Amino acid sequence: MKNQDFLFKAIEGKTVTWCSNENQYVVLENITADIIKRLYKEIPIKDIAKALSKKIDAPEEKTIDFILDIKRRFLKSKNKKNRSIINDHRDVKNPENFEYVKYYQVNNIVFKVSFLSENELYLIHPKFSHLEIKKTNNYNHTFDVFTKHNYTFLTVNNQIIGSWSRNDIHYFQGKFSMELIQKIHHKEESEWMGVFHASALSNDKKAILFLGDSGNGKSTSLALLQANGFTCLADDFVPIDEKKQEVYSFPAAISIKKNSLETLLPIYPELETTAEYNFERLNKVVRFLKPNNTDFTQHLPCKELIFIKYEKDAGLNFSEISKLEAFQRLVPDSWLSPNKENAAIFLDWFSKLNCYSLTYSRNEEMIDVVTKIFNDEL
Amino acid sequence: MKNDKKTEEITRKEAIKKIGNYSKYAALTALGTYLILNPKKAQAASPSTPGTDW
Numbered sequence: 001m002k003n004q005d006f007l008f009k010a011i012e013g014k015t016v017t018w019c020s021n022e023n024q025y026v027v028l029e030n031i032t033a034d035i036i037k038r039l040y041k042e043i044p045i046k047d048i049a050k051a052l053s054k055k056i057d058a059p060e061e062k063t064i065d066f067i068l069d070i071k072r073r074f075l076k077s078k079n080k081k082n083r084s085i086i087n088d089h090r091d092v093k094n095p096e097n098f099e100y101v102k103y104y105q106v107n108n109i110v111f112k113v114s115f116l117s118e119n120e121l122y123l124i125h126p127k128f129s130h131l132e133i134k135k136t137n138n139y140n141h142t143f144d145v146f147t148k149h150n151y152t153f154l155t156v157n158n159q160i161i162g163s164w165s166r167n168d169i170h171y172f173q174g175k176f177s178m179e180l181i182q183k184i185h186h187k188e189e190s191e192w193m194g195v196f197h198a199s200a201l202s203n204d205k206k207a208i209l210f211l212g213d214s215g216n217g218k219s220t221s222l223a224l225l226q227a228n229g230f231t232c233l234a235d236d237f238v239p240i241d242e243k244k245q246e247v248y249s250f251p252a253a254i255s256i257k258k259n260s261l262e263t264l265l266p267i268y269p270e271l272e273t274t275a276e277y278n279f280e281r282l283n284k285v286v287r288f289l290k291p292n293n294t295d296f297t298q299h300l301p302c303k304e305l306i307f308i309k310y311e312k313d314a315g316l317n318f319s320e321i322s323k324l325e326a327f328q329r330l331v332p333d334s335w336l337s338p339n340k341e342n343a344a345i346f347l348d349w350f351s352k353l354n355c356y357s358l359t360y361s362r363n364e365e366m367i368d369v370v371t372k373i374f375n376d377e378l
Numbered sequence: 379m380k381n382d383k384k385t386e387e388i389t390r391k392e393a394i395k396k397i398g399n400y401s402k403y404a405a406l407t408a409l410g411t412y413l414i415l416n417p418k419k420a421q422a423a424s425p426s427t428p429g430t431d432w
Contacts, residue, residue, distance in 0.1 A: 027413040035409075056405040066406050173423030195421045214424065236424045255424075328415060336417040 004075055005340060006040060008033055009347040012324050016347060019074065023338040025331055027324060031055070032070065039071050092163075094155060095146050103139060104131040106184050106251050106296050110139040116146035123152070123169065124176060127252040130290040141183050143176070154179070174335070177237045177250065184296060185241075185248050193242040193346050194336040199254075200233040200247045200302070201225055203374045207233055207247040207300040210308045211330065217310030220260040221366060223289055227267045228367050230374070232291035233298060242342045245349045246299040253288035261287070263363070303352065304373060305330070308366075309359045317359040318369050318378075326355035 005020035015033035017026045028036070031052070038048045049063040056063075098114035100121045105111075110133070115121040124145065144155045151163040152172050156179050164172035178195065182188060199210040199222040212218045219235055226232045234250035241248060256264060256271060265271055271287055305326060327350065336346055356373070360366040372378045 023417060025415040025417070027415070029409050029412070032409045032412065056403075056409070058403045058406055062403055062406060066410065069410065170423045171420050174421035177423065178421040194417075197422070197424060237421070328413065331415040331417050334417050335419075335421045 004040075006036060007340065007344050007347060008037065009351055011327070011351055012322055014324060016324075016327065017074075018340075018343045018347065020338075020340060020343075021076075023336065023343070025327075026074075027327070035067055035070050036074050039067070039075055045071070092148060092153060092160065094144055094158070095148075098144070098146070100125075101135075102128075103133050103136055104128050105133045106131055106180075109141070109184060110136060111141050111143060111180070111183070112139040113143040113145065120145040120147060120152065123173060126288050127255070129288070130253055131251055143179070145176075174237070177252065178239075181239050181248060181250060184251070185239075185299070187241060190337070190339055190342070191242055192337060193240045193245060193342050193349065194334050196238040196240065196330070197236065197333040198238045198305075199235045200238045201370075202231045202233045202247075202298070202300050203229075204231060205300070206374070207302040208304045208306060208370070208373065209238060209247070209302055210306050211333075212308050215257075216308065217260070218308060219254050219256065220263060220310065221308050223254055223256065223260075223264050223268065224363050225367060225370055226254075226292045228371075230370075231293050231298075233293060233300065235291065240302070240349075241299070242337065242339075242345050244299075245301070245345065247302045249293055249296045249298040251291065251293070251296045253290055256287040256289050258287075264289070303354060305353050305355045306370075306373070307355075307357045309357075310361065311359050312361055314359050314361045316362070316365040316369065317357070319357055321355050321357045323351070323353070323355055326353070 003021070007018040009016045009018075010030070013030070015028050015030050017028050017033050017036065018024070019026060035048055035052065039045075045064060045067050048067050049060050052058075052063040052067065053060040095116055099117050100115040102113050102115070102121075102125060103110060104113060113124065115124070142157055144153075144158075146153050151165055152169065153163045154161045154172060154176060161179060162172075162175055164175075174195070178189065181192075196209060197211070199218050200207050201210065201222060202208075210218055210221060222232055222235055232254065233247055235252060235254045237250050237252060239248045239250060240246065261271060268289060271289060307321065307326070307329065330350075337343065358366065358369060360369075369378070
């Protein structure tokens with residue numbers, strides 16, 4: 001059995017190579033990718049070196065060194081030292097009393113979520129408070145969240161899903177969201193191509209992904225656009241399935257930062273008071289805006305990706321960007337399925353995407369451009 | 379993407395030694411240049427999500 005498996009995809013004069021061991025993507029020169037292919041086929045190094053030496057006009061002994069180096073770097077066996085200690089959580093029992101029990105309804109599915117204290121409530125509830133319903137005995141799934149020995153645990157239908165330290169708490173929140181979408185859309189983890197750190201907007205026919213570093217105005221743009229006839233499919237956590245590569249709806253609210261309140265208050269006066277979630281004991285205030293989506297079963301194809309940036313006093317700047325640049329920015333911020341089949345689907349999906357960059361300071365101009373992209377007028 | 383490259387000052391002599399075998403063969407140097415991208419190991423919420431600061 002081979003130690004490492006590969007996928008190759010030609011994009012803009014380079015070869016994007018997926019390596020199975022680390023679920024890693026490498027942007028390589030085409031010739032280098034070709035060497036890996038030949039090494040994988042177990043073609044003798046001498047033969048590869050001979051061909052390479054001819055091709056690039058370098059002495060054979062140098063090309064042998066080079067190929068050995070590539071072999072050492074990319075065809076190494078899986079590092080077994082990194083195996084983590086498996087914790088079977090045998091001695092961890094669910095607490096008997098939870099301080100907060102909430103019921104959330106998404107479409108026709110009801111979740112009963114119990115939080116040990118305000119600390120756990122604060123991690124999850126603000127994003128989903130708009131889905132809260134009154135106490136009911138007819139619920140479909142139970143999620144329990146509690147902290148023990150400084151680790152926050154998540155159990156779903158009495159099965160321990162995992163535990164996370166405080167430093168990894170965003171992974172706990174990510175897992176909670178992942179478990180939620182699996183139940184909402186009836187798909188196992190292996191049926192997702194990836195989850196993207198983006199905002200997804202739709203015109204009910206197709207979806208567009210908005211990306212950008214934190215603080216670039218992604219969520220603010222999304223809030224502005226949903227007030228202008230578009231639907232918010234997902235914010236911060238955008239799942240795409242492997243079967244049809246469609247963006248699936250995620251029901252969490254849009255998180256609103258303090259500095260965008262001024263822009264958004266005239267459109268969403270409710271942000272002043274009702275959307276403010278006050279954790280008195282923790283002395284924290286967060287503001288979340290309800291997504292305007294009403295059908296959380298929705299899923300739509302996505303062929304465009306826009307890196308969006310709000311920049312004070314900037315003129316409107318909209319341009320197509322290279323796929324490789326977009327790839328470099330997208331991958332480190334995403335969870336991509338480690339399954340080979342799904343990685344192949346991801347590479348194929350990505351190679352067909354149109355990637356753009358949009359910088360703006362005037363909201364109307366931004367809305368106008370996005371409308372044109374949706375209508376294929378650009 | 380975070381740039382966590384460390385800059386390290388080295389002398390010209392050390393630099394030539396570092397480039398080593400390939401210094402004369404620019405084509406090989408170019409072929410050996412690549413970019414590694416690691417996706418996140420698990421699904422994550424945005425680090426700015428409430429809760430990450432307690």
